[in-house]
Amino acid sequence: xxxxxxxxxxxxxxxxxxxxxxxxxxxxxxxxxxxxxxxxxxxxxxxxxxxxxxxxxxxxxxxxxxxxxxxxxxxxxxxxxxxxxxxxxxxxxxxxxxxxxxxxxxxxxxxxxxxxxxxxxxxxxxxxxxxxxxxxxxxxxxxxxxxxxxxxxxxxxxxxxxxxxxxxxxxxxxxxxxxxxxxxxxxxxxxxxxxxxxxxxxxxxxxxxxxxxxxxxxxxxxxxxx
Numbered sequence: 103x104x105x106x107x108x109x110x111x112x113x114x115x116x117x118x119x120x121x122x123x124x125x126x127x128x129x130x131x132x133x134x135x136x137x138x139x140x141x142x143x144x145x146x147x148x149x150x151x152x153x154x155x156x157x158x159x160x161x162x163x164x165x166x167x168x169x170x171x172x173x174x175x176x177x178x179x180x181x182x183x184x185x186x187x188x189x190x191x192x193x194x195x196x197x198x199x200x201x202x203x204x205x206x207x208x209x210x211x212x213x214x215x216x217x218x219x220x221x222x223x224x225x226x227x228x229x230x231x232x233x234x235x236x237x238x239x240x241x242x243x244x245x246x247x248x249x250x251x252x253x254x255x256x257x258x259x260x261x262x263x264x265x266x267x268x269x270x271x272x273x274x275x276x277x278x279x280x281x282x283x284x285x286x287x288x289x290x291x292x293x294x295x296x297x298x299x300x301x302x303x304x305x306x307x308x309x310x311x312x313x314x315x316x317x318x319x320x321x322x323x324x325x326x327x328x
Contacts, residue, residue, distance in 0.1 A: 114285045119283030129275035136267035143260035147253045154249040157242060170237045174228030179223060 156162060 107187075114287075117281055118277075118285035122278045124281075125275055125277040129271055130275040132267070132271045136271060138262065139263055139267065140260060142261070143256055150249050150252045150256070154245055157173075157245055163238065165233045166241070167238045171230040171234035173230075173238070174233045175226045178226030178229045251288065292311045 157166075
């Protein structure tokens with residue numbers, strides 16, 4: 103086997119190795135990027151879950167329940183002052199005789215209104231305390247549902263991206279077609295040259311160089327000199 107054959111086959115192996123190494127590097131980089139995207143989606147879902155968990159911190163829950171209680175109490179108080187009623191369920195002043203003296207009537211009505219207002223405030227505070235826990239739990243249930251929906255959408259998106267990434271990773275691992283063709287051509291040339299008889303191999307450089315060793319062979323470029 104002559105040096106040209108050996109050199110061609112060695113070069114073929116080098117080109118093939120470099121082509122495959124480049125493909126492996128591209129595949130590795132694509133896999134790393136895919137893992138980074140998956141981790142980012144996981145962190146995003148974790149943030150949503152942690153945010154919802156923080157809503158169940160005892161201090162946070164108490165603050166929220168107190169705020170809800172104040173809102174409910176305020177609503178009940180406004181409803182009570184729009185048309186104040188007595189403890190017996192009748193409108194203030196309705197039980198006072200119109201025949202009474204004007205001063206007595208107004209005094210009695212004011213006292214009755216004050217008592218009704220105080221009673222309404224107490225009832226509003228009671229209803230606020232009773233209703234706040236239920237409102238808080240309903241709000242927490244809605245928050246849990248929203249968080250679950252957000253996590254589900256993040257997971258679905260992450261799965262879709264992962265499927266696309268797998269296609270890209272597989273494609274990145276394919277060696278360059280050009281490099282493989284060059285490697286195959288060099289290998290075929292080396293093997294073909296090695297299979298030639300020794301005399302033919304020795305004469306090939308002379309033919310290419312325009313040697314006149316064989317007068318029956320048309321010399322390369324001889325027609326240009328005519």
